Amino acid sequence: MSDNKTVAVGLSGGVDSSVAVILLREQGYEVTGVHMHLTEGDSSEDARRVAEFLDIPFYDIDMRDAYRDRIVEYIRSDYAMGRTPNPCVRCNRELKFGLFWDRALEAMGNCDYFATGHYAHVERDETTGRYLLRKGQHGDKDQAYFLSLLSQEQLGRVIFPLGDLEKPRVREIAGKAGLFTAQKRESQDLCVGEYRQFITAGKGPGDFVDRVGTVLGRHQGIEQYTVGQRRGLNIAAGYPVYVTAIDRENNRVVVGPDDDLLTRELVVCGINWGAVQEPELPYRTNGKIRYRDKAAPCAIEKREGDRYFIRFDEPKRAVTPGQLAVFYDDRGFVEMAGFIEG
Numbered sequence: 001m002s003d004n005k006t007v008a009v010g011l012s013g014g015v016d017s018s019v020a021v022i023l024l025r026e027q028g029y030e031v032t033g034v035h036m037h038l039t040e041g042d043s044s045e046d047a048r049r050v051a052e053f054l055d056i057p058f059y060d061i062d063m064r065d066a067y068r069d070r071i072v073e074y075i076r077s078d079y080a081m082g083r084t085p086n087p088c089v090r091c092n093r094e095l096k097f098g099l100f101w102d103r104a105l106e107a108m109g110n111c112d113y114f115a116t117g118h119y120a121h122v123e124r125d126e127t128t129g130r131y132l133l134r135k136g137q138h139g140d141k142d143q144a145y146f147l148s149l150l151s152q153e154q155l156g157r158v159i160f161p162l163g164d165l166e167k168p169r170v171r172e173i174a175g176k177a178g179l180f181t182a183q184k185r186e187s188q189d190l191c192v193g194e195y196r197q198f199i200t201a202g203k204g205p206g207d208f209v210d211r212v213g214t215v216l217g218r219h220q221g222i223e224q225y226t227v228g229q230r231r232g233l234n235i236a237a238g239y240p241v242y243v244t245a246i247d248r249e250n251n252r253v254v255v256g257p258d259d260d261l262l263t264r265e266l267v268v269c270g271i272n273w274g275a276v277q278e279p280e281l282p283y284r285t286n287g288k289i290r291y292r293d294k295a296a297p298c299a300i301e302k303r304e305g306d307r308y309f310i311r312f313d314e315p316k317r318a319v320t321p322g323q324l325a326v327f328y329d330d331r332g333f334v335e336m337a338g339f340i341e342g
Contacts, residue, residue, distance in 0.1 A: 006030045007113040008104050013046025015181040016117025019170045021054050023161040033058040034104040038067040059107045066099050079223035082246030083322025093149045113159050118143040121163040122155050131155035132275045135332040136163040145291050148326045148337035149272045206251035219253045222246050228318030262315040268308045268325045268338040275333040285327040295328050
């Protein structure tokens, strides 16, 4: 039981956050719904309908200024630098579990915890006092990946009620409660859906080149491409070609065969330590280089300043600067996370 603790649930208007409210009330929490209003076209009506149906207080928190200043500018900057941004990760750390929480508190007064519909777990290690983030039970949703940069302070106030559930069970709970969200279609993160309007920050058209610098064609701006991309290149090389690197300084996009995308080594910076504090190196762990990647054995071999050098046992394909690398122990706890350098 919660002993009547208070919790603010981030309501998106989808099935996951709706069911989070139901589960938390069953556990005895006093629940308030809060919606993170990000863009001019954002509608909070579904979130408001959920709150009305479940008879909980509701606040629509205007975050448009912060979203524009912190997330939109980050997207533009990374594309202009030849990187591929990960706004979901940045938004979670800086807005959803940061400034949004602060503004929600201003609107509703004191509150003990913040909850969302993410499929993840948080628990406290009584020996070290650290809060540990772990993958949820939903096999298709490693949402710990997108939460892996949260600070200890942020993890200490968060609850993830869906951590032990699979999506069909969540929909079943919503259906039994009579929620209109029960069969609502899965939605993409708002940042993902609006990428293209921000991709205007590069130097304009330039050359496609191969690994030795031979010009193969013209590109439409480095911000339109990402490492591993094959579609939309329109290059007649006599074999399938992929983007293998972005040369920002010379405004070139380097292309080559699939084998050119394979590497065992990468550099990660901006590290956030999770289940472990900085260990002695070399350190064995399991890493993934993007959300849909499968965690694979690797070693953190050395450190230079805030840069950590990683070597995988087997090659990884299309290591992409700007994306997040996340490292897990054998139980699924996040050990560390940081951005791939490039």
